Structures are given as C-alpha cells and as structure tokens.
Amino acid sequence: MTDSADDQTTSESPKSANEVQTSGENEKLLLLNHEVREAEFALNFAQRRRKWSNLSLFFGPLLGLALYIMLWVPWISSEIKGVIMLPAAPTAIAFCVYSYRLKRDPGGPLNYQGEKDHGGKDETDRDEPRSRSSRRLSEGEIELVISQIKDARKLLLANAGVSISVRRITYKEDAYSEIDQFRTESRKFRNVHNLLQGIVIIGSLGATGMAGLVVQIPEIRWAILFVTFLVGVASGFMGYFKYKERSFYLQQTADAVESEWEAVEIGVGRYKHIKEEEDQLAEFVAEVHRLKSEQKKRQQNLEQPPETRSGND
Known part of the structure; x- marks a missing residue:
C-alpha cells in the first residue's frame, strides 16, 4: 500500500x-x-x-x-x-x-x-524599481x-x-488593438482627403470670384494664378495618392475585424453553431487573418501606378 x-x-x-x-x-x-x-x-x-x-x-x-x-x-x-x-x-x-x-x-x-x-x-x-528621469x-x-x-x-x-490555444487568444487580443490602429490610419487619410477637397472647392470658387474683379483690381491676377495652381496641386495629389480609397479600405477592415471580434465574444453569426471554444477561436483567427491579408493586397494595389492598377482590376 x-x-x-x-x-x-x-x-x-x-x-x-x-x-x-x-x-x-x-x-x-x-x-x-x-x-x-x-x-x-x-x-x-x-x-x-x-x-x-x-x-x-x-x-x-x-x-x-x-x-x-x-x-x-x-x-x-x-x-x-x-x-x-x-x-x-x-x-x-x-x-x-x-x-x-x-x-x-x-x-x-x-x-x-x-x-x-x-x-x-x-x-x-x-x-x-525603475529609475525615474525628468x-x-x-x-x-x-x-x-x-x-x-x-x-x-x-x-x-x-x-x-x-499551447496553440494560448497563441490564438493572444492573436485575438492583438486583433482588438489593431482595430484602433486601422481606424487611426483611416482617420489620417480621411483628414488629408477632406483638406485637399476643401482646397479644391474653396479655391475654385475663389478663383472664379476673383476673375470677375480682375478688371477693377488688375493686381489680383497674381492671386488668381496662385489659387489656380494650388487647386491643381490638390487635385493631382487626390487623384494619384487615393487618400479617400485608402481611408475607406482601412475603415472597412477595422469594422469587419470588430464585427468578428464581437461575434466570437457573444457567440453569434458563424460562431453560433460552433460549440467548442477552441473551434471558435480557430475560426476567428482564420477569418481575421483573411481580412488582414485582403487589406494588404488592397494597399499594395493602391501603391501601384494607375495604369497597372487598372489592369489588375
């Protein structure tokens, strides 16, 4: 015994x-x-x-x-x-x-x-304890x-x-923090697009209004030239760098990842019929990885020249 x-x-x-x-x-x-x-x-x-x-x-x-x-x-x-x-x-x-x-x-x-x-x-x-510095x-x-x-x-x-389950949980938590990163980048590109769009709208209206006063004030033609040049530069940047599209794709990816994160948390959508938590995490990791891979492909497509971009589309 x-x-x-x-x-x-x-x-x-x-x-x-x-x-x-x-x-x-x-x-x-x-x-x-x-x-x-x-x-x-x-x-x-x-x-x-x-x-x-x-x-x-x-x-x-x-x-x-x-x-x-x-x-x-x-x-x-x-x-x-x-x-x-x-x-x-x-x-x-x-x-x-x-x-x-x-x-x-x-x-x-x-x-x-x-x-x-x-x-x-x-x-x-x-x-x-870490040493404090000013x-x-x-x-x-x-x-x-x-x-x-x-x-x-x-x-x-x-x-x-x-274990693989701990790695998946870590990936899930990282995915939640990446939502804010995607939205921050989207907000940055959206602000740049709105600024350039505002320059185009206000500059076009201002140049048109100043053109009607050029007879009374001849010196204003230099201001018209400057405003027109500024509008052209803003339009060129908007068309080449595609700030609006970059912002849209980043926001779309952030919303999709957040939707998947909330769905796996409360067990709805595609996770409703998956009983085991391990299987839910595996499905979540696969879907988020797919969404992030698609975002990278869209980003690479926007980085290409317009003629190559249109050919790929």
Whole structure:
C-alpha cells in the first residue's frame, strides 16, 4: 500500500510542476501584453505632441505674417486693424510659445520610462524599481521598447511550448488593438482627403470670384494664378495618392475585424453553431487573418501606378 502511494505521488509531482510552469509562463505572457499596450499608449501620446507642435509651428508664424501684411493694407481702417490685432496677436504668440515648448521637450509621458531589457533577466531583476528621469522618451526610443517587448514575447512563445490555444487568444487580443490602429490610419487619410477637397472647392470658387474683379483690381491676377495652381496641386495629389480609397479600405477592415471580434465574444453569426471554444477561436483567427491579408493586397494595389492598377482590376 505504501509503495503504491509513493508511485502515485511521484507520477503526480511532474504533472503539477508542469502545470505550475505553464501558469507562470502564461502570467509572463499577460504581463508582456500589458507592457506592449502601455508602450503603445506612450507612443501615441508622443505622436500627438509632435503633431500639435508641428501645427503650432505652422499656424503661429503664418498668423503673424498675415497680421504683418494686414498692417500695410491701406484700405483697412485703424479701428478694424485694432479689433483684429487684439485677439490675433496673443494667439500667434501663444502658438509660437507652445510649439517651442513641445519642440524643446518632445516625447511621451513623463511617468513612462520604458521597460527593462527582457533578454536574460530573471524575475528578481524585473521587480526592481525603475529609475525615474525628468527626460521624456522619444518616439524612436519608445518604438525600440515596443520591439524589445514583442521580441521577448515571441521568444517566450517559442521556448515555453505555449499551447496553440494560448497563441490564438493572444492573436485575438492583438486583433482588438489593431482595430484602433486601422481606424487611426483611416482617420489620417480621411483628414488629408477632406483638406485637399476643401482646397479644391474653396479655391475654385475663389478663383472664379476673383476673375470677375480682375478688371477693377488688375493686381489680383497674381492671386488668381496662385489659387489656380494650388487647386491643381490638390487635385493631382487626390487623384494619384487615393487618400479617400485608402481611408475607406482601412475603415472597412477595422469594422469587419470588430464585427468578428464581437461575434466570437457573444457567440453569434458563424460562431453560433460552433460549440467548442477552441473551434471558435480557430475560426476567428482564420477569418481575421483573411481580412488582414485582403487589406494588404488592397494597399499594395493602391501603391501601384494607375495604369497597372487598372489592369489588375
């Protein structure tokens, strides 16, 4: 009786040790996923600060130049100039100061200083408090941190023998974060398209209106030439780079991936008749992979010259 009990204990101990090891590896994987999202948030924060610094650097001097030109326009009265200068001059100065501050101190949040090197570090090293610095991490440094964490996650998945179900769950969570990435890129292309479309509409109407005043004001013909050139450049960019199509395809892919993610979460659509969760995850991974592959093909098609693009269509 004693020998059989010892044999049972010996057979169960490796199993329990394997379970503990697998649980620890899953916890490490979840921690790495959390660090990736934290670093991506810091990167988005740094990109927004750079965007606002560029906009401020553009609008500040531009507004100042417009105010300077207005001072030398003889048909604008001093009262009107004073009314315009009173709010516009501090606004131009504020733009310049804000741009200077962002350019002098670019980067992500102050409370984010990146993660430690994940290669060759044990848990005791990872639990040590990170040194705080008053310097913000730049976009390049944050991108390097993201690459290091993702490489560590790949190494963990490769060496730990993580099951295919855990890999699929990780792919599912990554797919949800990619929805925001697709929508951010779609919004960027849509904003560029709307800007160029606005230039075309306003410029065309402005050139037409100024053409009727060219007899009374001959000097305005240079403005007509400039506006017409600007409209032509905007139309050319819209036709060649296909900003509207890029935005549409990215938004379409984001909506499709989000629909699949919600369907597998609540078990509707194609997942309603699939009983096992493993089979649902397998179907979800296959469908999302197909959607992303189609998006890459559409993107490559838009990158081709117009004549090649039309031939492929």
